[in-house]
Amino acid sequence: MALRRTRSPGIRRLMGLLAAGLLVAAVTGVVKLGEPHVPTLNLLVLYLLAVLPIAVFWGTPLAVVTAVLSVWTYAYLFVAPLHSVLVADAENAIGLGVFLVTAVVVGELASRLRRAALVAKRLSDEQSALRRVATQVARGVPPAVLFTAVTEEVGRLCDADLARMERYEPDGMVTGVAAWSRVPAHLAVGERFELDGLSVARDVRDSGGLVRLESFAGASGAIAREAQALGIRSSIGCPIKVGGRLWGVIAASTTSDTPFPANTEAQIAGFTELVATAIENAEARAELMASRARVVVTADRTRRQIERNLHDGAQQRLVSLAMRLQTTQAKVPSELVELSSELDQLAGGLTDALDELRETARGIHPAILAEGGLSPALKALARRSAIPVQLALRAEPRLSERLEVSAYYFVSEALTNAAKHSHASLLTVSTNIVGGVLHVQIHDDGQGGADFTRGTGLLGLRDRVEALGGRVTLDSPRGLGTTLMAEFPLTDS
Ligand SMILES: Nc1ncnc2c1ncn2[C@@H]1O[C@H](COP(=O)(O)OP(=O)(O)O)[C@@H](O)[C@H]1O
Numbered sequence: 280m281a282l283r284r285t286r287s288p289g290i291r292r293l294m295g296l297l298a299a300g301l302l303v304a305a306v307t308g309v310v311k312l313g314e315p316h317v318p319t320l321n322l323l324v325l326y327l328l329a330v331l332p333i334a335v336f337w338g339t340p341l342a343v344v345t346a347v348l349s350v351w352t353y354a355y356l357f358v359a360p361l362h363s364v365l366v367a368d369a370e371n372a373i374g375l376g377v378f379l380v381t382a383v384v385v386g387e388l389a390s391r392l393r394r395a396a397l398v399a400k401r402l403s404d405e406q407s408a409l410r411r412v413a414t415q416v417a418r419g420v421p422p423a424v425l426f427t428a429v430t431e432e433v434g435r436l437c438d439a440d441l442a443r444m445e446r447y448e449p450d451g452m453v454t455g456v457a458a459w460s461r462v463p464a465h466l467a468v469g470e471r472f473e474l475d476g477l478s479v480a481r482d483v484r485d486s487g488g489l490v491r492l493e494s495f496a497g498a499s500g501a502i503a504r505e506a507q508a509l510g511i512r513s514s515i516g517c518p519i520k521v522g523g524r525l526w527g528v529i530a531a532s533t534t535s536d537t538p539f540p541a542n543t544e545a546q547i548a549g550f551t552e553l554v555a556t557a558i559e560n561a562e563a564r565a566e567l568m569a570s571r572a573r574v575v576v577t578a579d580r581t582r583r584q585i586e587r588n589l590h591d592g593a594q595q596r597l598v599s600l601a602m603r604l605q606t607t608q609a610k611v612p613s614e615l616v617e618l619s620s621e622l623d624q625l626a627g628g629l630t631d632a633l634d635e636l637r638e639t640a641r642g643i644h645p646a647i648l649a650e651g652g653l654s655p656a657l658k659a660l661a662r663r664s665a666i667p668v669q670l671a672l673r674a675e676p677r678l679s680e681r682l683e684v685s686a687y688y689f690v691s692e693a694l695t696n697a698a699k700h701s702h703a704s705l706l707t708v709s710t711n712i713v714g715g716v717l718h719v720q721i722h723d724d725g726q727g728g729a730d731f732t733r734g735t736g737l738l739g740l741r742d743r744v745e746a747l748g749g750r751v752t753l754d755s756p757r758g759l760g761t762t763l764m765a766e767f768p769l770t771d772s
């Protein structure tokens with residue numbers, strides 16, 4: 280690609296001719312200067328200086344024209360008979376012939392070298408662009424970022440004026456997901472289009488394969504109108520297939536009269552595979568998140584159900600048994616001391632059983648959480664802790680149930696761990712909401728050494744938090760206590 284394709288071939292050829300003329304004139308000037316001192320035939324070789332650049336930048340045909348022009352000018356100005364293109368002397372004629380052949384051969388070699396260099400550069404540009412995109416895919420950047428990056432890489436690599444990525448919607452429309460243009464232009468990203476007229480997206484959808492549109496002239500439809508408004512002459516498109524289904528399309532367009540080279544579609548195809556991989560990864564991640572969230576929600580619902588069953592069933596029955604026992608105790612004549620003390624013992628046992636049941640129910644699902652929200656539930660947890668707990672709770676609004684339950688269990692497990700493993704003397708629990716994120720932190724001043732891989736409690740917590748799109752960090756250096764922190768995004772939960 281010697282010059283940008285946006286120039287039309289006619290103009291390019293004209294510029295080549297002009298350059299050839301100027302170069303030949305310049306060399307002729309030099310030959311004229313040298314003429315008094317050197318046999319002019321020796322200076323003929325200087326015209327290679329005109330032929331070579333033309334061969335490199337405009338190719339062999341124009342180089343031949345330049346060589347002929349050089350010989351013609353030389354013969355006209357410097358070879359007897361002067362001011363005629365005729366050549367009288369045989370030696371001169373042979374010299375000119377040899378020069379002409381040499382110039383053409385050298386010109387052809389130079390233009391081939393130039394083409395080979397261009398192909399090599401193109402290949403290496405393509406490889407680096409693919410590598411950049413692959414790195415981003417491997418890093419798992421958000422799809423929207425990747426789409427923009429790929430669209431720009433494709434646009435630049437194909438030397439296009441415009442590149443777009445579009446996604447097919449189930450309702451038959453397309454959405455622009457990324458766009459790039461060489462010159463600033465309003466490009467509809469995020470907008471939905473009908474596929475009613477001529478467009479790359481429609482042809483790709485209908486054919487399922489690569490598409491080349493040579494002209495938008497006179498075409499109808501929203502996308503064709505946009506193309507006309509931007510002065511697009513031709514476009515190519517490449518399908519993006521994800522898991523066998525057609526997901527979207529990458530299109531490159533040019534305002535130049537010269538169509539894209541034949542291998543351009545193949546170049547784009549390399550990128551569509553990377554995009555497909557990124558989309559597959561993102562979809563798999565989203566599915567995993569959703570299924571984790573479902574597992575957590577189902578487990579929480581089951582726990583709440585068990586707590587309710589205990590509360591409404593066994594607990595109620597024990598309470599009414601205790602009340603009947605009290606009534607019975609009241610009826611026992613005072614002389615039946617032994618019976619009376621046995622009933623007292625029974626009553627005490629019943630109360631213990633009831634307390635234990637309440638405690639169990641609370642462990643399964645704390646009713647106070649549903650009634651009062653996170654802060655009161657955490658205060659209740661702190662009161663029951665064997666190690667003193669300092670609270671720094673942000674007065675938060677009521678959060679979603681999933682979030683409150685998860686934050687509660689997070690603190691509950693951390694406090695249990697501290698009691699079991701830390702030998703700490705003081706615990707602190709803090710909550711805060713900053714920038715739409717709920718931060719929950721538990722610190723103990725114990726021995727440290729907590730580790731996700733040594734049990735199931737911390738891992739379960741991490742699953743629970745990540746299922747809500749959050750993040751857990753654990754900092755537990757030996758001898759320096761343990762800090763466990765969770766960040767829950769308040770949105771999408
Ligand atoms: N606060 C803590 N202080 C010291 N060690 C801890 C603390 N929390 C957890 N650990 C260590 O990390 C391991 C993993 O914790 P966890 O996954 O909750 O499992 P476990 O069922 O043993 O509590 C524990 O077995 C314990 O060795």
Ligand SMILES: [Mg+2]
Binds near residue numbers: 692734736
């Ligand atoms: Mg534990």
